[in-house]
Amino acid sequence: MELEQVKALLPDSVITIAELIGFPATAELLRVLGGTTFPVGKGLRAMGAGRAKLLKETIGEENARLMTAHFGGEVLYLPRCDRALRELRNRAFLGEFENLKNSGLSTPRIMTQLCPKYGFSDRFAWGIISQSKNDSGFNQDSLF
Structure with missing residues (x-):
């Protein structure tokens, strides 16, 4: 299922993430972490080993790096997008x-x-x- 097909139903925060890492990676991010608040550290090391590992395992190392560079220091709410x-x-x-x-x-x-x-x-x-x-x-x- 392609999340981009229902772009109009997504909140702006999810659109921003999708523009950064793509819709397939965003769909996986929401599948795994949807409905949670996710503090993004200023770097993968600053994020904490557990969260950094989870992010990398979920969306890949390059996408995790992009998320960290863009949202570093922010606390993101990742909606479920039901x-x-x-x-x-x-x-x-x-x-x-x-x-x-x-x-x-x-x-x-x-x-x-x-x-x-x-x-x-x-x-x-x-x-x-x-x-x-x-x-x-x-x-x-x-x-x-």
Whole structure:
């Protein structure tokens, strides 16, 4: 899932980080550290061995260096970005739903297969499909 696709749902602080280290590294940073306050030292050594190691393991040494150079001495809140991540999940579900439907699988079979995979009920899935039809012209004729 590509975080850049939902850029409009991200807070400015996350956009700044993504512009610095890229969206894939930012997505991994949020996956691992989202929802935490992360003090960024003025250098990787000043940050503390544990936090520096975690940052390097999460986004790589070069990206950790870039973060330290840019945010050194600041305390960053790394939001979870739940809304953006849910939107990405829902888009992935819709794409997979449409692909399976186009391959000839029945709608009940698709729901049985995809709902557990995406972690939601079939009622919720129908809501996503309905909302998508209203928002973006999802091909509703292909659903039945």
